[in-house]
Amino acid sequence: MTGNSPQGGRLLNILGRYKPAPWRGRYSLSRLFLNFYLLVMGSFIAIAFFADFVISTAVKGITDDYTSRFMRGTIVLIEDELFRRPRSEWPKTIKALDAKFAYRLSIIERWTLKLPAKQAEKLDSGELAIDAEGDVIYHRLKQTPQVLKVGPISPGANPDQPRILPLDLRIRLLTWSLIGLFLAIAVWFWVRPVWRDLEALRQTARALGEGHFETRSPEARSGAFELLTETLNGMAERIQRLIATQKELSSAISHELRTPISRMRFALEMLTETDECEEQERLWQMMNVDLEELDNLIDSSLTYSRFEREQPEPHLTAIEFAPWLEEEVESMRILGRSLELSVDCSKLPDAQEVELDQKSMPYAVTNLLRNAIKYTKTRIAVSTEVVAGRIRVYVDDDGIGIPAEERQRVFFAFTRLDRSRDRATGGYGLGLAIVRLVLEQHGGTVTADESPLGGARFTLEWPLLQNVTQS
Numbered sequence: 123m124t125g126n127s128p129q130g131g132r133l134l135n136i137l138g139r140y141k142p143a144p145w146r147g148r149y150s151l152s153r154l155f156l157n158f159y160l161l162v163m164g165s166f167i168a169i170a171f172f173a174d175f176v177i178s179t180a181v182k183g184i185t186d187d188y189t190s191r192f193m194r195g196t197i198v199l200i201e202d203e204l205f206r207r208p209r210s211e212w213p214k215t216i217k218a219l220d221a222k223f224a225y226r227l228s229i230i231e232r233w234t235l236k237l238p239a240k241q242a243e244k245l246d247s248g249e250l251a252i253d254a255e256g257d258v259i260y261h262r263l264k265q266t267p268q269v270l271k272v273g274p275i276s277p278g279a280n281p282d283q284p285r286i287l288p289l290d291l292r293i294r295l296l297t298w299s300l301i302g303l304f305l306a307i308a309v310w311f312w313v314r315p316v317w318r319d320l321e322a323l324r325q326t327a328r329a330l331g332e333g334h335f336e337t338r339s340p341e342a343r344s345g346a347f348e349l350l351t352e353t354l355n356g357m358a359e360r361i362q363r364l365i366a367t368q369k370e371l372s373s374a375i376s377h378e379l380r381t382p383i384s385r386m387r388f389a390l391e392m393l394t395e396t397d398e399c400e401e402q403e404r405l406w407q408m409m410n411v412d413l414e415e416l417d418n419l420i421d422s423s424l425t426y427s428r429f430e431r432e433q434p435e436p437h438l439t440a441i442e443f444a445p446w447l448e449e450e451v452e453s454m455r456i457l458g459r460s461l462e463l464s465v466d467c468s469k470l471p472d473a474q475e476v477e478l479d480q481k482s483m484p485y486a487v488t489n490l491l492r493n494a495i496k497y498t499k500t501r502i503a504v505s506t507e508v509v510a511g512r513i514r515v516y517v518d519d520d521g522i523g524i525p526a527e528e529r530q531r532v533f534f535a536f537t538r539l540d541r542s543r544d545r546a547t548g549g550y551g552l553g554l555a556i557v558r559l560v561l562e563q564h565g566g567t568v569t570a571d572e573s574p575l576g577g578a579r580f581t582l583e584w585p586l587l588q589n590v591t592q593s
Contacts, residue, residue, distance in 0.1 A: 149324060151317045159309045163302060189259070189275075190250040197250065197261050197272060200227065204263065204270075212268075225275050232267045235260065245269065315343035323347065326354060335362040382412035436479035436563050438588060443467075443476040443506070443513065450484055451504050454491040462501040463491075469507035476513045476586050478564060486560040486568070489553040490517045490580050497521035501575060512566070514583045521577035529570040533558040557582075564588075 200219060204212050212229060220227040237251055237260070245251035251260040258273035319342045329337035335358055342351040389405040389412075396402060444467035451465045494502045498519035505516045524532060533554050554568075557580075561568045566584025573579035 149317055149320050151314065154317050154320075155310060155313045158313055159306055162309060163305055166301075166305070167298075189252060189256065193259055193272065194250060197259065197270065200270065200272075201261065201263060209266075225273050226271070228271045229263070229268050230271050232262065232269050235269055316346065319344050319347040319351070323351065323354060326358070330358055330361070335365060379416070382416050385409075386412045436482065438477040438564075439480055440475045440477050440587070441480070443474050444470055446476075447487070447504070447506060447515065450487045451491065454488055454495070457492070458495040458498075458502065461495065461498060464501075464503050466503065466505040469505070471508065474508065474586075477588055478584070479560075482560045482563060486557045486582060487515070489557050490582070493553055493580075494519040494521070494578075498577060503575060508586065509583075511586055512583050513586050514581060517580045517582075518573040518575045519577040520573070520575040523572060523577045524570050532570055533568060554580075 203219065204215055207215055216227050216229055232245075235245075237245060238254065241251040241253070241260075245260055245262050248262060248264075252258070253260075257275050258271065259275070261270045261272070262268075263270055322339050322342075326337055326339040338355050338358060339351045342348045386409050389409045393402060393405050396405075447467060448465050451463065455463050491502070491504075494517055498521045501520045503516075503518040505518075507514050557568050561582060561584060564584040565588060566582065568583075569581045571579045571581065
């Protein structure tokens with residue numbers, strides 16, 4: 123396969139035609155503040171007016187009754203004063219009385235007055251009637267067709283009073299102004315950190331969109347964006363790790379593929395040049411070994427990539443550990459027929475149960491055993507014990523061991539301590555990396571140390587019970 127293939131050309135054409143949409147501007151603090159302030163203030167005013175309307179409607183009857191009782195004595199005195207004089211003097215008397223009151227007094231004919239039925243009935247029965255606005259009071263002068271009109275009572279409705287804003291209106295305006303000012307200050311102090319967080323998230327998302335996956339959003343100032351910030355940073359961390367893993371895998375696999383492919387190409391060329399059956403058989407066996415090597419490489423790479431990419435949630439099951447471990451070791455015994463492979467579970471309590479994922483944990487144990495089989499000389503010892511609520515599994519061999527300065531590095535993908543030795547044994551530096559990922563999945567660790575047998579000791583450790591499964 124070459125870089126000039128038709129598929130590569132089509133891909134380059136597609137990528138060449140792609141042009142990302144231009145980035146838009148930043149968030150406007152003034153616009154965000156104004157929109158939110160108008161929304162809050164408008165909603166507050168609407169609720170206040172609605173509540174005022176409901177309350178006024180509910181207490182209107184109570185207010186009218188209070189006004190009637192409050193004014194009744196004054197109106198009765200005015201009525202008595204009128205009836206002390208002849209009717210012909212009533213206009214003059216009313217005029218004189220009107221000059222002494224802060225509200226208007228007048229006499230009108232009953233037939234000219236239009237009132238709601240309920241108020242008209244009160245008026246005709248001798249009670250005080252009040253108009254719809256609650257500002258003018260009517261009282262029928264005994265059995266005469268004339269009605270005493272008192273009001274408007276409010277100073278603002280009296281044409282003889284100076285035209286100034288009523289006191290209640292001035293108080294309302296002052297109150298609403300102060301409410302609006304304090305609300306604006308509160309909204310400003312709330313909106314500003316929200317704007318900062320939005321702008322920080324926008325800049326972070328833009329940087330990630332431009333391929334700067336090391337970018338992280340700063341700590342949120344507003345609690346509303348704390349989880350979103352953590353989620354975005356976690357996503358960026360995961361994407362960065364995935365891309366790094368994919369680059370590492372692509373580079374390493376492309377390097378690893380060269381050797382078996384070159385050997386297969388060489389074997390194919392040799393097949394065309396020889397007619398000897400034994401030589402052809404040897405070349406066919408060589409190609410089968412290379413194919414198996416490629417298959418193992420692909421399988422190991424896919425397994426490692428799946429654990430690194432998906433980080434699947436473990437499906438933990440409580441199992442009796444000793445029989446499970448013995449069964450896993452026994453399944454690997456066929457690979458080391460000439461080796462002494464032993465299992466010691468004597469330090470475990472009787473019927474000790476351990477929580478583990480029965481799909482992923484076998485990867486860890488078998489990969490460690492494969493590694494030990496490759497590099498041991500004669501003996502492999504597997505043992506286990508419980509320490510401080512954690513299960514430990516030791517895999518010891520009597521091989522050449524691992525230098526102290528390399529014991530942390532061996533658990534990372536494609537790490538080789540001796541390339542020639544690894545090629546001879548068919549290793550790619552993925553087995554121990556898979557072990558590390560499986561133990562991280564279980565909340566545990568894997569370490570390398572010096573073995574009492576003289577070679578390497580690998581220790582798996584994870585909690586016995588993780589409070590995930592139900593009893």
